[in-house]
Amino acid sequence: MELTLEDRLDLYEIPGRYGDSIDDRDWDRLRTIFTEDAVFDLTDLGSRRLEGIEQIVTFMEEEAAHPRTHMMTNIYADPTEYGADLRFRIVALLGQGKTGTASYYDEVVRTADGWRVKHRVATLRRRDKRDAKVDLEGIAL
Amino acid sequence: MELTLEDRLDLYEIPGRYGDSIDDRDWDRLRTIFTEDAVFDLTDLGSRRLEGIEQIVTFMEEEAAHPRTHMMTNIYADPTEYGADLRFRIVALLGQGKTGTASYYDEVVRTADGWRVKHRVATLRRRDKRDAKVDLEGIAL
Amino acid sequence: MELTLEDRLDLYEIPGRYGDSIDDRDWDRLRTIFTEDAVFDLTDLGSRRLEGIEQIVTFMEEEAAHPRTHMMTNIYADPTEYGADLRFRIVALLGQGKTGTASYYDEVVRTADGWRVKHRVATLRRRDKRDAKVDLEGIAL
Numbered sequence: 001m002e003l004t005l006e007d008r009l010d011l012y013e014i015p016g017r018y019g020d021s022i023d024d025r026d027w028d029r030l031r032t033i034f035t036e037d038a039v040f041d042l043t044d045l046g047s048r049r050l051e052g053i054e055q056i057v058t059f060m061e062e063e064a065a066h067p068r069t070h071m072m073t074n075i076y077a078d079p080t081e082y083g084a085d086l087r088f089r090i091v092a093l094l095g096q097g098k099t100g101t102a103s104y105y106d107e108v109v110r111t112a113d114g115w116r117v118k119h120r121v122a123t124l125r126r127r128d129k130r131d132a133k134v135d136l137e138g139i140a141l
Numbered sequence: 142m143e144l145t146l147e148d149r150l151d152l153y154e155i156p157g158r159y160g161d162s163i164d165d166r167d168w169d170r171l172r173t174i175f176t177e178d179a180v181f182d183l184t185d186l187g188s189r190r191l192e193g194i195e196q197i198v199t200f201m202e203e204e205a206a207h208p209r210t211h212m213m214t215n216i217y218a219d220p221t222e223y224g225a226d227l228r229f230r231i232v233a234l235l236g237q238g239k240t241g242t243a244s245y246y247d248e249v250v251r252t253a254d255g256w257r258v259k260h261r262v263a264t265l266r267r268r269d270k271r272d273a274k275v276d277l278e279g280i281a282l
Numbered sequence: 283m284e285l286t287l288e289d290r291l292d293l294y295e296i297p298g299r300y301g302d303s304i305d306d307r308d309w310d311r312l313r314t315i316f317t318e319d320a321v322f323d324l325t326d327l328g329s330r331r332l333e334g335i336e337q338i339v340t341f342m343e344e345e346a347a348h349p350r351t352h353m354m355t356n357i358y359a360d361p362t363e364y365g366a367d368l369r370f371r372i373v374a375l376l377g378q379g380k381t382g383t384a385s386y387y388d389e390v391v392r393t394a395d396g397w398r399v400k401h402r403v404a405t406l407r408r409r410d411k412r413d414a415k416v417d418l419e420g421i422a423l
Contacts, residue, residue: 005146005287005288005291006146008291009146009149009150009291012153012294013216013217015215016214016215016216016217016228016229017215017217019214019215020215020228020230020267023267023270024267024269024270024271025270025271025272025273025275025276026269026271027271060273060275061273061274061275062273062274062275063275064275065275066275068242069230069242070215071214071215071230071232071242072214072215073214073298073301073353073354073355073373074297074298074299074301074302074352074353074354075295075298076295076298076299087298087302088298089302089351089353091214091232091240091353091373093240093241093242094379096239096379097235097237097238097239097240097241097379098239098240098378098379098380099240099373099375099379099380099381100375100379101350101351101353101375126302126305126306128306128308129305129306129307130306130307130308131307132307132342132343132344133343133344134307134342134343134344134345134346134347134348135307146287147287150287150290150291153294154357154358156356157355157356157357157358157369157370158356158358160355160356161356161369161371161408164408164411165408165410165411165412166411166412166413166414166416166417167410167412201414201416202414202415202416203414203415203416204416205416206416207416209383210371210383211356212355212356212371212373212383213355213356214355232355232373232381234381234382234383237380238376238378238379238380238381238382239380239381240381
């Protein structure tokens with residue numbers, strides 16, 4: 001599916017709108033991010049696989065160990081058969097001035113109500129990270 | 142007012158251009174962000190309400206306790222009667238590797254010189270944050 | 283050179299795509315960011331001036347002291363004679379929850395394969411930072 005310029009702009013706004021809906025605990029806005037049957041896979045974060053928007057909302061309201069912020073960076077989109085793959089990463093404040101991160105791998109579809117996430121994987125480690133000498137030899141900061 | 146794609150791109154650039162003008166102490170560039178009569182309300186940050194671009198520039202030059210960075214995230218815009226509401230959040234480095242944040246709530250208008258901020262509120266707490274069980278029960282990180 | 287809306291979107295994606303390619307150690311993707319003869323000047327970071335994509339890849343694979351993340355913010359582009367100047371800044375996680383930053387100053391050109399960086403300078407200090415009373419008097423956080 002080809003992405004129009006408007007599609008791309010709409011896609012780029014999803015991470016920030018998602019992050020703000022979580023940080024505001026605004027579940028009405030959160031419902032505008034996902035499809036009804038969306039899957040949100042948090043297993044790599046030590047949590048579980050959520051199935052459907054009701055599970056996602058209940059998890060966010062009652063169970064999630066939320067960082068203090070969902071500030072999103074490195075946003076870009078690639079066209080796919082079903083719509084688009086959307087990539088972004090979180091700057092997560094953790095209290096006492098400490099910062100953590102995670103990566104999001106979204107499959108997004110165009111619906112009558114706009115672009116919606118139908119499948120999301122969140123990971124602590126980069127999903128496709130390669131071995132490199134700088135890491136094997138411990139040079140990285 | 143409907144936002145064209147060009148409007149949206151111009152709006153998206155405002156937070157980064159603003160942040161860089163502050164971090165560079167480049168007040169000529171800062172003047173291109175705001176209208177002449179802009180209001181910048183910093184009362185929620187323990188500061189005050191600035192009225193007009195001269196007060197804003199003087200405050201930034203002489204008074205502000207600037208964090209080391211204004212790195213902006215979660216940028217999106219919604220059309221309004223007067224132009225657009227622009228939302229974004231700062232990743233603020235505070236020294237010793239510590240990080241803080243704040244949220245910006247902008248009202249932006251289209252002028253002959255491009256989009257300009259006419260009213261900005263900066264807050265430490267999210268303005269529309271709801272109560273949620275995860276917070277009331279202290280689960281959040 | 284005038285920038286179309288599509289040009290601007292393509293330019294905005296470069297920082298995130300670059301950051302992810304580094305953090306994934308994905309040198310095939312890194313090669314899609316730069317021209318063959320690109321210069322990447324890291325002297326301000328205490329490193330050196332890399333000339334050509336092979337030097338850039340080898341440096342990233344074997345020598346660089348990478349922060350844990352390249353999460354990019356404050357992205358905007360201005361048209362120039364050769365193409366565009368692209369600006370952005372990194373949120374760099376450094377371990378133990380600490381965060382650092384740097385600024386990127388890119389010269390980007392349009393090629394048959396899309397926009398590519400032909401010259402990049404990375405700096406710890408803002409390149410064009412002015413003196414301001416708040417800094418001279420030590421008010422900044």
